[in-house]
Amino acid sequence: MSEKSGVRFEEAENSKGIVLTTTAVICSVLACLVQNSNTMLGMIALFATYMMTGDRYQWVYIWRKTFLRDMLGVWVLFRTMFQIWKWEKNGTTVVTRWAEVAKMSPDKKAFVMEDRALTFREGEEFSNRIAWYFKRQGFKSGEVIALFMETQPEYMFIWLGLAKMRVITALVNNSLRGAQLVHCLKIAGCKAVVFGNEMTEAIKEIQHEIVDMPLFQYNSPEKPGSPVLEDTVPLATELNEMSTERFVDAEPAKPRDTLLYIYTSGTTGFPKAAIITNIRFLLIPLGVFTSAQLNTSDVIYDPLPLHHTAGGVLGAGQALVLGCTVILRKKFSARNYWSDAAKYGCTVTQYIGEICRYLLSVPAGPDDRAHKVRVIVGNGLRPQIWEEFVQRFGIKRVLEFYGATEGNSNLVNLDSKVGAIGFLSRMVSSIYPLTLVKCDEITGEIVRDSNGRCISCGPHEPGVLLGKIDKKKAILTFAGYADKTASEKKMVRNVKTEGDCYFNTGDILVMDHFGYFYFKDRTGDTFRWRGENVSTAEVEGVISTLVGLKDAVVYGVKIPNVEGKAGMAAISDPEKKIDLKQLAQGLKSLPTYARPLFLRIMPAPPLTVTFKLKKKELMEQGFTLNLHNDPMYFLDQKSGEYIPLTQKLYDEILRGVIRL
Numbered sequence: 289m290s291e292k293s294g295v296r297f298e299e300a301e302n303s304k305g306i307v308l309t310t311t312a313v314i315c316s317v318l319a320c321l322v323q324n325s326n327t328m329l330g331m332i333a334l335f336a337t338y339m340m341t342g343d344r345y346q347w348v349y350i351w352r353k354t355f356l357r358d359m360l361g362v363w364v365l366f367r368t369m370f371q372i373w374k375w376e377k378n379g380t381t382v383v384t385r386w387a388e389v390a391k392m393s394p395d396k397k398a399f400v401m402e403d404r405a406l407t408f409r410e411g412e413e414f415s416n417r418i419a420w421y422f423k424r425q426g427f428k429s430g431e432v433i434a435l436f437m438e439t440q441p442e443y444m445f446i447w448l449g450l451a452k453m454r455v456i457t458a459l460v461n462n463s464l465r466g467a468q469l470v471h472c473l474k475i476a477g478c479k480a481v482v483f484g485n486e487m488t489e490a491i492k493e494i495q496h497e498i499v500d501m502p503l504f505q506y507n508s509p510e511k512p513g514s515p516v517l518e519d520t521v522p523l524a525t526e527l528n529e530m531s532t533e534r535f536v537d538a539e540p541a542k543p544r545d546t547l548l549y550i551y552t553s554g555t556t557g558f559p560k561a562a563i564i565t566n567i568r569f570l571l572i573p574l575g576v577f578t579s580a581q582l583n584t585s586d587v588i589y590d591p592l593p594l595h596h597t598a599g600g601v602l603g604a605g606q607a608l609v610l611g612c613t614v615i616l617r618k619k620f621s622a623r624n625y626w627s628d629a630a631k632y633g634c635t636v637t638q639y640i641g642e643i644c645r646y647l648l649s650v651p652a653g654p655d656d657r658a659h660k661v662r663v664i665v666g667n668g669l670r671p672q673i674w675e676e677f678v679q680r681f682g683i684k685r686v687l688e689f690y691g692a693t694e695g696n697s698n699l700v701n702l703d704s705k706v707g708a709i710g711f712l713s714r715m716v717s718s719i720y721p722l723t724l725v726k727c728d729e730i731t732g733e734i735v736r737d738s739n740g741r742c743i744s745c746g747p748h749e750p751g752v753l754l755g756k757i758d759k760k761k762a763i764l765t766f767a768g769y770a771d772k773t774a775s776e777k778k779m780v781r782n783v784k785t786e787g788d789c790y791f792n793t794g795d796i797l798v799m800d801h802f803g804y805f806y807f808k809d810r811t812g813d814t815f816r817w818r819g820e821n822v823s824t825a826e827v828e829g830v831i832s833t834l835v836g837l838k839d840a841v842v843y844g845v846k847i848p849n850v851e852g853k854a855g856m857a858a859i860s861d862p863e864k865k866i867d868l869k870q871l872a873q874g875l876k877s878l879p880t881y882a883r884p885l886f887l888r889i890m891p892a893p894p895l896t897v898t899f900k901l902k903k904k905e906l907m908e909q910g911f912t913l914n915l916h917n918d919p920m921y922f923l924d925q926k927s928g929e930y931i932p933l934t935q936k937l938y939d940e941i942l943r944g945v946i947r948l
Contacts, residue, residue: 350714354802357703358713364702365720368578372571372762376543381566382608383451383541386412387534389611392584398607399441400632401616404509406441408611412534414442417527418449419535425502429454429539432476432549434501435595436460436469436491437484439618440508443594444604446482451547452535458549458561459595465490468558470497476549476561476770482506482523485514492517543567543762549770550597550693560774562694563767564601571763572597573605579700580663580687582636584611589634589661591617591625597693598640598666622646626655626681634659639666642839644677649837657682665689671707671806672829673837678704690795690805694778696766697722697755697793699805708804709797721764723790724751724799725783729821732794732811734780742783747801750808754780754790766791813903815844815853818881822855827882831857834874835866839893842884843903845910848942855884858906858918860893868921868930876928885948886911887921887930913938 375385394409406414427433427450435447435457447457458476460469462484469490473481480502483491491503495517503520507513516522541547547566551559576582588606592599594616606612615632617624625647629637639647643666663685669677678686690709691698699710699722712722725742726735726749734752737743745751757779758764768775780790796808808814813824824842831840839860844853859866866889875883888906909915911922913935921930922937925947931937940946 350802354713354715357711358715360702361700361711361713362719364575364579364700368571368575369761369763371574371578372567375570376567376762379540379543380570381451381541381543381545382547382569383448385570386448386608389608392611396611397613399444399604399614399616401439401441401618404441406445411441411445411448413532414527415445415449415452416532416535417530418446419452420530420533421523421527422450422455423453423535427453427455427479429537430456431479432456432458434458434460434473434476434478434481435483436462436481436487437506438462438486439594439599439616440484440510441616442506442508444600444608446506447548448608449535451541453537454539454541454545456546456549459551459600461551461559461595462487462593464559466493470494471558472551472561473498473501475558480504484508485511488514488517491520495519541566543570544765546767550595550600552693561770563769564597564693565765565767567762568765568767569601569605570609572601573609575698575700576602576665576687576689577606577610579689579702580636580665580685582606582610582612582663586612586636587632587634588612588614589617589625589629589632589637590614591620591628592638592640598638602665603638622650626659629659629661630655635662637661637664639664639669641668644669645673645832645837648673648677648680652680656680663687667691667709670829670832672833674706690807692793694767694769695755695793696757696764696791697753701804705804707806709807710805711803712799712805714801714803721756721758723754723756723783724749724797725754727752727796727811729796729809729811729814730816734792740782741785742780745799747799750796750798752811753793753795753797753805754783755793756783757789757791813843815855817844817852817854820879820881822882827855827857827878827884830875830878831859831871831884834871835859835861838866841903841906843907845886845907847948849944850948854886854948855882856886856888856911857884858888858890860891861889862891872923872929883923885923886933887923889919889921891918911938
């Protein structure tokens with residue numbers, strides 16, 4: 289649309305007629321819910337349009353473009369909120385909901401991994417054994433036990449069994465070692481550790497630092513004869529003596545009681561233990577189930593780690609909460625993704641982070657479309673590859689969503705709008721209280737007006753996303769972290785009115801005129817160079833496309849006596865195929881200030897276990913020589929090409945001999 293039209297949009301927003309529009313839309317929603325009458329709905333919609341003042345034609349255009357989308361969004365939101373309200377009113381927890389689900393189809397497979405499977409009946413029996421055993425060991429309600437193992441069908445039922453006796457489970461990232469592992473065990477106050485036999489070496493390394501924590505080693509049926517670590521209990525053997533009779537705690541848990549601790553990915557330091565309550569766990573899979581319009585006959589492909597929210601709650605939760613069959617994979621494999629989906633008859637698959645880019649990098653083959661997948665669910669599908677991805681793999685629907693493990697600010701892209709992470713209706717935005725507010729993109733500090741209130745962003749104005757915290761509504765609560773100090777840092781007060789409180793996502797988003805949201809960057813990831821703000825996410829997308837979808841991390845590095853930070857990119861190139869001349873030529877599509885001055889070529893991708901790009905360590909090392917063996921390059925200002933960063937060149941940059 290023209291710039292003039294954009295201005296007219298802004299003028300229309302200030303019109304008092306929007307209040308009347310909002311009222312009319314709510315009436316139309318009620319008509320839809322109560323009468324399901326297309327005629328009545330259409331009449332009310334026309335009346336709402338007529339009532340608009342200001343630049344009404346622009347709002348008519350928005351209405352026509354977004355009406356069906358908004359009605360679907362309201363239906364999904366209301367249906368999810370009603371079910372959560374109903375569950376909370378009835379005192380439903382994950383344990384009581386599971387009891388209902390397990391009875392529906394006891395002989396149906398709940399979890400499948402390779403040639404092993406557990407039915408709903410077997411899962412119920414196994415979780416009962418866990419509950420009876422740890423009850424006998426003297427563990428009490430409210431205590432915390434860490435679960436440290438790789439993906440396997442028993443994983444979910446170990447923590448479910450502990451939940452039956454109201455013991456909280458800390459789901460520890462199985463890739464952690466040493467100090468980070470010890471930190472995670474202690475920050476959550478763990479009283480014991482259940483670990484898989486594959487984690488023996490990691491536990492042995494820190495055993496002297498956790499002498500006060502009893503250790504229970506679970507040897508999976510895949511490797512029943514694995515040696516048991518000294519001073520640990522062979523859990524699998526002990527469980528054989530336990531009863532499968534249903535375990536019922538004398539004092540049932542409540543919907544808002546803590547169920548799990550799930551740790552943040554730790555891309556910028558030690559992980560934090562986020563609190564997952566029963567009602568929060570129920571909400572996440574239910575929201576996706578409703579948004580994607582799934583049913584219990586759907587088969588979900590979940591190749592993600594179960595200690596993470598996407599894999600262990602959103603994906604695996606479809607079995608525990610809604611009765612779907614979930615296919616697990618111990619470790620994500622781009623080459624086997626579609627063949628697995630076809631083999632197990634999956635109708636829904638998951639992705640996260642850079643997974644879609646990895647799938648595209650695999651040579652085309654017959655498995656690309658030999659599947660029954662109708663919807664793919666996740667977050668992180670880059671706009672640059674979106675259309676190519678859905679066309680190559682024949683995906684009918686992409687359900688891209690936005691949210692955080694601990695947050696209350698969730699968005700869903702219900703109509704597969706390319707590049708969008710979700711939307712809010714421009715007409716009835718007050719139904720779901722999220723807001724974009726202006727901030728300093730470099731520091732993340734929120735900008736306030738003369739009255740001390742946050743300043744709302746208009747269309748196409750970048751801002752940090754905040755979600756209103758309302759303890760009365762389960763969908764808007766923020767349970768925080770085990771570390772209360774960390775919880776307080778995520779809250780913003782007096783946003784719109786005195787005393788209100790919002791959750792700070794820390795993400796900079798942009799909303800267009802139609803209410804679609806697009807991810808721009810993390811606060812703090814953006815850096816300033818030559819008087820301009822550089823979005824690392826945008827530059828990463830361009831570089832990744834230029835180098836054949838390889839991993840690329842972009843960040844700012846400080847140069848002595850130079851204002852701002854210069855751009856640097858760390859690129860994974862294990863096969864040593866990157867053409868630096870071609871890369872430099874391709875980067876000319878970016879503004880001069882956004883082109884990375886430094887390159888670091890790495891032999892392996894710098895990823896977290898949830899396929900997010902690490903930055904903290906790379907930023908700390910910067911372009912300093914001799915801290916690693918990776919080759920580094922500098923963008924020569926005269927030739928416009930990347931040249932090796934030698935000691936002589938490095939010294940000249942530091943002394944200011946080379947003007948930047």
